[in-house]
Amino acid sequence: MADENSEFAPWLAVIGRSLARLALERATDREPDKYREVLDKVKFLEGLGLPQADAAEAAGSTAESVRVARYNKSKAKKGGKKGKKKARARRR
DSSP: OHHHHHHHHHHHHHHHHHHHHHHHHHHHHHOTTTTOSHHHHHHHHHHTTOOHHHHHHHTTSOHHHHHHHHHHHHHHHHOSHHHHHHHHHHHO
């Protein structure tokens, strides 16, 4: 039984990625505004169980660019004013 599973294991991953890609296409057809950005698409695909690298590829990007975009987005949420106040306090 274990030999049969190992024979089909690579194909199960391919089928899973294909189904996730089809689900993304269906979701973008239904709600195009919700899945306009790559990060939204990657988040959707990761919710289906794809690793970040596979989700980024299916969304039309790379894992590294998704990582950088997430970093920049989280940095923008924190705001830049706190850093400026600290810099002024150090100068005094």
